[in-house]
Structure formats: structure tokens, C-alpha cells
Amino acid sequence: MADVMTEVDGQTLKLSNLDKVLYPSGFTKGEVIAYYHAVAPTMLRHLAGRPVTRIRFPNGTQAASFFEKNVPAGTPDWVHVHHVDGHREDIDYPVVDSLASLVWLANLAALELHTHQWRVAPGATTTELTDALPVDQLVVDLDPGPGVTMPLIATAALLVAGELGADGLACVVKTSGSKGLQVYAALEPAPAGAVIAYARALGTRLASAHPELFLTEIAKAARPGKILVDVNQNLAGRTTVCAYSLRAKDAPTVSTPLSWDEVEDATDGAPLRFEARDALARIDERGDLFAPLLDGPRGTLPG
Numbered sequence: 001m002a003d004v005m006t007e008v009d010g011q012t013l014k015l016s017n018l019d020k021v022l023y024p025s026g027f028t029k030g031e032v033i034a035y036y037h038a039v040a041p042t043m044l045r046h047l048a049g050r051p052v053t054r055i056r057f058p059n060g061t062q063a064a065s066f067f068e069k070n071v072p073a074g075t076p077d078w079v080h081v082h083h084v085d086g087h088r089e090d091i092d093y094p095v096v097d098s099l100a101s102l103v104w105l106a107n108l109a110a111l112e113l114h115t116h117q118w119r120v121a122p123g124a125t126t127t128e129l130t131d132a133l134p135v136d137q138l139v140v141d142l143d144p145g146p147g148v149t150m151p152l153i154a155t156a157a158l159l160v161a162g163e164l165g166a167d168g169l170a171c172v173v174k175t176s177g178s179k180g181l182q183v184y185a186a187l188e189p190a191p192a193g194a195v196i197a198y199a200r201a202l203g204t205r206l207a208s209a210h211p212e213l214f215l216t217e218i219a220k221a222a223r224p225g226k227i228l229v230d231v232n233q234n235l236a237g238r239t240t241v242c243a244y245s246l247r248a249k250d251a252p253t254v255s256t257p258l259s260w261d262e263v264e265d266a267t268d269g270a271p272l273r274f275e276a277r278d279a280l281a282r283i284d285e286r287g288d289l290f291a292p293l294l295d296g297p298r299g300t301l302p303g
């Protein structure tokens with residue numbers, strides 16, 4: 001298919017290779033763009049103010065990919081660019097705050113969009129990654145080792161939510177879009193150093209209370225049959241896949257927000273795997289199940 005010139009939110013974009021198959025299931029680049037265009041009213045709220053790391057798959061999910069932080073050459077001047085001083089490296093990230101920006105990234109085959117747990121301060125042009133950086137959400141990524149099935153992962157998510165709830169933190173949950181689940185809690189802005197310290201203590205607490213289920217070691221030899229409590233995504237320089245992002249699998253799975261009832265049902269074997277069309281249908285039927293992370297009460301870290 002020839003390139004298509006189109007207008008999105010007042011910006012002119014050239015969309016290319018729309019019929020190129022990016023997923024083995026047959027999902028094309030045009031369908032990727034259409035998905036991000038359709039999910040934008042919901043997803044943009046979760047992207048707002050957060051610098052975005054992308055994983056791009058120009059030749060599809062079974063070909064070479066690359067991890068991209070800096071904005072690429074030729075970035076339109078209407079894309080919001082934010083400078084991050086990470087001491088080891090300075091990065092100019094895109095901040096996706098418009099439909100046009102989201103479609104532009106989709107056209108670059110940026111299938112996966114990953115965000116930080118902090119937001120850019122209003123009016124700021126630069127953010128310095130320090131332990132004092134204000135963080136407004138906490139994430140516990142439950143990464144299953146070999147042999148771990150969804151009923152056990154769902155049980156783990158409920159245990160994490162119980163621990164966070166006991167500390168006064170209300171939780172929401174989503175699929176990773178891959179194998180695991182991710183539990184989030186909204187925070188009153190807290191220093192990044194305090195958030196990672198709390199998250200690591202939480203991981204240690206869970207592994208101590210349920211050693212048959214949880215571990216905090218990344219070593220592969222320790223992983224079979226257990227779930228890694230990955231809390232290091234709370235480090236100021238780290239990112240986690242954004243709610244409603246596609247994942248680069250055999251089919252266009254989506255990191256999909258869930259109800260806690262669905263997690264309960266999954267402990268008995270109910271599947272928790274959703275593709276692009278499912279994610280859009282769920283928004284139509286249920287609204288944004290991740291909205292409480294933005295609109296609900298914000299907790300404070302204990303102590």
C-alpha cells in the first residue's frame with residue numbers, strides 16, 4: 001500500500017506500509033495504528049506527563065527490535081520533548097500528550113510504550129533523576145518463573161494487594177500483556193528514594209512470609225515454580241509498560257486493566273489474556289478500570 005497523508009489533531013502525518021504484517025497472527029501496521037487511534041482517549045490519560053521509552057519492531061515481532069529512549073531524528077517539532085538528566089546519560093524523551101503524538105509513534109512501529117512512575121513537573125523542560133524526585137505511583141511487577149500458571153500469579157496479586165492495603169494503599173491491577181500481573185498504588189508525591197526503599201522492603205516481606213511463592217532474586221536458577229517480585233521498576237530511571245500498550249508477542253496482546261473480581265476468578269483458572277480488540281471492547285463495556293490510579297485517593301507511605 002502506498003504512503004497515506006492524513007491529518008490527526010491538526011497535524012499532518014505520513015503513514016507508511018499500512019499493510020505490512022507485524023504480528024504472526026496477521027495483525028498489520030495499519031491495525032496497530034488503528035488500535036492506538038481508538039484507545040487514545042483512554043490511554044493518553046495514563047501517558048500524560050510521563051516520558052516514554054519505546055520498543056520498536058519495524059519488521060514485526062519476530063524480527064529484530066530496538067529499545068529507544070531518545071527521540072529519533074526527524075521528530076516533528078510539535079512532539080513534546082523532555083530532557084532527563086540521568087547523570088550517566090542525558091536523554092531527550094518524547095512525552096505523548098496528544099493523539100497525533102501517539103499515532104506518530106505507532107507509525108514508527110513503536111509497539112510497546114513504557115513509562116516512568118513519575119510525571120514531568122508543570123512547565124519544566126528538564127528533570128534530574130535523584131532520590132528526591134517526586135514519584136506519584138508505585139508498581140509491583142509479578143514476573144512468573146517457569147512452570148508458574150495464572151492461578152498462582154492471581155493468588156500472588158491478591159497477597160500483594162493485601163499487604164499494600166494493610167499499609168493504607170489502594171490498589172489497581174493489570175496484566176503485563178505477557179505472562180504476569182502488575183499491581184499499582186497511587187501515591188501522594190513521595191521522594192523516589194523513599195518509594196524504592198519501601199518497595200524493596202515489601203518484596204522482602206512477601207518473600208519471607210510466602211517463601212514457597214515469592215522470591216526477590218533475579219537469578220534464573222532460583223526462578224522455576226516461583227514468582228519474582230520485581231520492585232526495581234520503581235527506580236527513578238526505570239520504566240514499566242503503560243496500561244493499554246500493545247506487547248510484541250505472536251498476537252497483539254495488550255497490558256489490560258482488570259477488576260479484582262477477575263483476579264479472584266483467575267485463581268480458579270479463568271484466563272487473563274486480552275488482545276487489541278478485547279481491550280477496546282472492555283473499555284466500551286466497563287470504562288477505564290485503571291482510572292482509580294488517576295482519580296482515586298492517593299496513599300502515603302507508612303512511617
